[in-house]
Amino acid sequence: xxxxxxxxxxxxxxxxxxxxxxxxxxxxxxxxxxxxxxxxxxxxxxxxxxxxxxxxxxxxxxxxxxxxxxxxxxxxxxxxxxxxxxxxxxxxxxxxxxxxxxxxxxxxxxxxxxxxxxxxxxxxxxxxxxxxxxxxxxxxxxxxxxxxxxxxxxxxxxxxxxxxxxxxxxxxxxxxxxxxxxxxxxxxxxxxxxxxxxxxxxxxxxxxxxxxxxxxxxxxxxxxxxxxxxxxxxxxxxxxxxxxxxxxxxxxxxxxxxxxxxxxxxxxxxxxxxxxxxxxxxxxxxxxxxxxx
Numbered sequence: 001x002x003x004x005x006x007x008x009x010x011x012x013x014x015x016x017x018x019x020x021x022x023x024x025x026x027x028x029x030x031x032x033x034x035x036x037x038x039x040x041x042x043x044x045x046x047x048x049x050x051x052x053x054x055x056x057x058x059x060x061x062x063x064x065x066x067x068x069x070x071x072x073x074x075x076x077x078x079x080x081x082x083x084x085x086x087x088x089x090x091x092x093x094x095x096x097x098x099x100x101x102x103x104x105x106x107x108x109x110x111x112x113x114x115x116x117x118x119x120x121x122x123x124x125x126x127x128x129x130x131x132x133x134x135x136x137x138x139x140x141x142x143x144x145x146x147x148x149x150x151x152x153x154x155x156x157x158x159x160x161x162x163x164x165x166x167x168x169x170x171x172x173x174x175x176x177x178x179x180x181x182x183x184x185x186x187x188x189x190x191x192x193x194x195x196x197x198x199x200x201x202x203x204x205x206x207x208x209x210x211x212x213x214x215x216x217x218x219x220x221x222x223x224x225x226x227x228x229x230x231x232x233x234x235x236x237x238x239x240x241x242x243x244x245x246x247x248x249x250x251x252x253x254x255x256x257x258x259x260x261x262x263x264x265x266x267x268x269x270x271x272x273x274x275x276x277x278x279x280x281x282x283x284x285x286x287x288x289x290x291x292x293x
Contacts, residue, residue, distance in 0.1 A: 072199030205239030217248025
């Protein structure tokens, strides 16, 4: 398993037994879904998830790309593949897979809002599905205007945090990573691990990696992102997603299309004590920003 913590703060002042009991694994699966082939894409995911679990029996979470079920490609037709977040084809599929393997699957999909039809009422969403079914649904808040996402999707407004697999987990989706406030909101709500399905296009791969690292460091949390990979008629996707630690450094190792890391639920707190906390609102004794003016 990849080394999780960098620097001297790693295991200092932590009971060894507690550290062992609180260590898990997360894998980001950087896959190439076929546009519009929901059934084929689900089978692609199943193969990749099963292989990851076989290679890492302690695997707790897997992350798939943004809009994985339909593929991030022709946005004008994405509404044809939209589905209900709790009763749709993909959620039933992944719930069965998660139950069989004993893990959580985070995946992107076009969500059909209740009571809507046609091209309207569709969100760029992500589900976290575990052994007991849907744990969390998140709707992308910051839609990309340069490629017309804001004409296709309804933006989300909420950012829930849930307990899943031993950590407090939240979502962001792709371009949300460009807005520090979103990850900060999740951290202030108690998140230890932020899952980030992405469809981050070239030539901005370097900015994708920097955004992931910065959001992890900003908030002293783990951030695990999976990116769509491949050349499509509308865009090229070439930068693999990885797992970043509370110190902002990449903590995962690449294994072909996947990247895998161990995550330790105690590490965010240790890093904040070692480096200094940046969540000013997490303490009633936080210093006012006015002192810096």
